Amino acid sequence: MLILNAYAKINLALDVLYKRPDGYHEVAMVMQAVRLADTVTLTSKPNDIALSINISGLPADASNLAYRAAALLKPYAFPQQGVHIRLDKQIPLAAGLAGGSADAAAVLKGLNCLWELNLSLDELSKFAAQLGSDVPFCLYNSTMLATGRGELLEPLPPLKSCYVVLAKPAIEVPTSWVYQQFKADKVSRRPDIAVMRNCLAAGSLTGVARNMVNVLESVTISAYPEIAKIKESMLRYGAMAALMSGSGPTVFGLAHCQEQAEAIACQLKAEGVPEIFVAETVSKVE
Template sequence: MDMLTLHAYAKINLALDVLYKRADGYHEVTMVMQAVRLADTITLVDQPHDIELSVSIPGLPADSGNLAYRAAALLKSYAASQQGAHIRLDKRIPLAAGLAGGSADAAAVLKGLNTLWGLNLGLDKLSKLAAQLGSDVPFCLFNGTMQATGRGELLEPLPPLKPCYVVLAKPAIAVSTSWVYQNFNPGKVTVRPDIRAMRTCLAQGNLAGVAQNLVNVLESVTIPAYPEIAKIKESMLTYGAMAALMSGSGPTVFGLTSCQEQAQDIACRLQAEGVPEIFVAETVSKVE
């Protein structure tokens, strides 16, 4: 095998709670994370020695400023491998969106090069390497539906979300994850997620119950600074979404729908309102 192509799936947060700031500077979190079929495409070509990265959009780093490149360099160093690779990254997941696009790319590179280079590292070892790259990277190795704790790297598989369609809408803003966490104030949080209730609804295949329990405490930081996020949430609900929530640190908003036709209708209405980036994606129910 000298070439391999993988899909790097985006994620949304069905629930996100920030518990406290840890001594190491990270925040202790508990989240329910869900993969969706909005994906970047990673093509890996084996070559001697060097790691090279090419990207499909201007302005995206093609060196150590890109998590995909750093993932390859980390794996090469860990394995003391003399092999290299050319990585082709075709972006579809929007940047700085709260959808873990960079983390998904890094996870795909770790999985792909592990295969391409014949390293035969297990997922436990890859997960430890992934955690060195970013808190969302371990989840992106597995996809599916999982509860994440610690700083996001400790994972527990959950019963899969009942298959549904998700409308993803990103306003024309970029939000810094570090800025959001630095400005998080627990005193401004009015509602916290009920993770136990969410887990119960997932186990029962109760999509309406999952929708009723969508909560993200980081909205308390991002929405006051960017009120257009609240406007998109309101529009999604008006147009028939079961529920709407900001994903991660934002600014992307997702709405849950039970069928593709309704999701497409909501997407068309949001497009008419002028929302610049809109996607419709099915959930990924299988841990891959």
């Protein structure tokens, strides 16, 4: 049996460059792992794949990314090898935090060990890219530049360790809808990836905070103004910066220390934000 942490991600920067011929959008994203995690337990069993989940609302069948990850690797295992996958979800659903992608990545890494496949991370990344744009990043975690549709990764200097407050309003925002609605001429500011890279290399949290930009806010905040209200509240309560993660709706705020992050979280709870988490950043590949 193996037990793995499947870490959530946030986007310190997210730019949408253009729509590709294959229907995906070309993106440039600075992605960061945080220690809000699902627990993925893999237990050997004969022959087939089984999946169970601690919450309702998620399919525990072949449509689930974690199941699909196991199915991708199954042809490379001995025929009698199977697995029972147990997902204990902590990352909120449909939140822009890559919870499903993190689970799939953990299954790939875990089965590579459990089934003794001896695949490198680069080889696992090829399987990960077949599952979803965020899955390759979730294999590596830490701080990465993601380009292409998100599957092309370049390590960046790690973000100086800090705490983040994550706040999810009671709405769900389909990622596909956000990208369909995206209009480049509605974007007032784009992230400068080169400047962000320099700030990371210098270990400047202040510099990173000043340069956090997500162009998808131009879509999601226009439709859901409560996201902007959460951002404003985080800044009012002392966050260094606040930004929507991915296509939303979760907002994260950077804090210097755990105490400050916990204080911000308490204020947001008092305002009635339904789902709030405090997590430390992941500063190295795990």
